[in-house]
Amino acid sequence: MLKTTKLAASLGTLAVILMMVGTRVAGASQLPDPNKAGVAEKLYRLDCGHSLANDESVWTPGENVGRDIEFSSTCWLIKHGSEWLLWDTGVPESSLNDPRGWSTLPKLIVYHLDKSLTDQLAEIGLKPGDIGRVAISHTHGDHIGNMGLFPNSTILMQRAEYSWIHSADGPNDNVNQLMALARKLMGTPKKLQLIDGDTDVFGDGSVTLVSTPGHTPGHQSLLVHLRKSGFILLSGDVVHLEENFEKNIVPSLNTSKPESIASMARARQLIATDKATFFINHDKSQTDKLRLIPAFYD
Numbered sequence: 001m002l003k004t005t006k007l008a009a010s011l012g013t014l015a016v017i018l019m020m021v022g023t024r025v026a027g028a029s030q031l032p033d034p035n036k037a038g039v040a041e042k043l044y045r046l047d048c049g050h051s052l053a054n055d056e057s058v059w060t061p062g063e064n065v066g067r068d069i070e071f072s073s074t075c076w077l078i079k080h081g082s083e084w085l086l087w088d089t090g091v092p093e094s095s096l097n098d099p100r101g102w103s104t105l106p107k108l109i110v111y112h113l114d115k116s117l118t119d120q121l122a123e124i125g126l127k128p129g130d131i132g133r134v135a136i137s138h139t140h141g142d143h144i145g146n147m148g149l150f151p152n153s154t155i156l157m158q159r160a161e162y163s164w165i166h167s168a169d170g171p172n173d174n175v176n177q178l179m180a181l182a183r184k185l186m187g188t189p190k191k192l193q194l195i196d197g198d199t200d201v202f203g204d205g206s207v208t209l210v211s212t213p214g215h216t217p218g219h220q221s222l223l224v225h226l227r228k229s230g231f232i233l234l235s236g237d238v239v240h241l242e243e244n245f246e247k248n249i250v251p252s253l254n255t256s257k258p259e260s261i262a263s264m265a266r267a268r269q270l271i272a273t274d275k276a277t278f279f280i281n282h283d284k285s286q287t288d289k290l291r292l293i294p295a296f297y298d
């Protein structure tokens with residue numbers, strides 16, 4: 001019985017991987033040709049919070065039970081010509097310097113914010129109103145906490161993600177709680193651009209939204225091409241930790257295990273074909289070593 005279930009799960013994963021690989025081969029995908037892709041000018045990291053969770057095994061099932069873990073939360077700002085694109089909006093500014101912190105799932109994790117997004121944008125002379133487009137990896141609260149700062153920006157998200165948060169509750173209470181918070185934080189964006197699968201944002205191969213479902217149904221990652229740094233893949237939450245990526249571990253909060261495994265395989269494939277650097281949003285030990293605004297990658 002167990003064997004049959006495992007076999008079914010593996011076949012499911014294989015089917016999803018083949019489907020995804022097939023997309024690229026068939027040319028339906030908007031992934032850039034590494035030899036022809038245009039470039040964005042600058043990529044800035046913004047500190048969008050940090051968190052403490054009381055049981056790492058939620059993210060590494062079967063391992064690290066009851067162990068504390070600290071995560072980083074990262075937003076990224078991209079300059080393309082005269083246009084600005086923000087990737088994720090982080091922990092809400094209302095929690096700035098609040099010693100009690102803020103939470104998406106209070107029994108599990110508490111977030112803290114030491115710097116506001118607005119102040120970090122001001123470091124390079126920008127206001128939230130200067131950001132033309134905001135793309136979100138997915139709708140967990142720590143990634144969309146400041147949507148309210150961008151009422152006039154075009155919001156780019158996968159249609160599957162939007163449909164999911166507006167669908168009926170499922171069996172996992174934690175996931176249902178995350179969906180309810182997502183609806184509240186998303187509000188009703190004035191300019192919502194729902195996308196289906198991989199999308200070339202500026203039409204020149206410099207910035208590409210890459211469909212990597214599994215953590216949530218419409219999760220996506222972002223592939224950025226820069227002149228000196230080459231390709232950089234921003235994870236979103238396709239993985240949380242370097243170790244999960246190496247061992248193919250799927251967090252218990254993810255909505256689909258086969259899709260999660262297929263999306264990790266997809267990230268590996270992109271990293272290989274585009275010789276991309278991989279920045280893992282929540283991996284604090286990696287994030288702490290990266291450049292921070294006003295410094296940038298180009």
Ligand SMILES: [Zn+2]
Nearest residue numbers: 138140215237
């Ligand atoms: Zn998440």
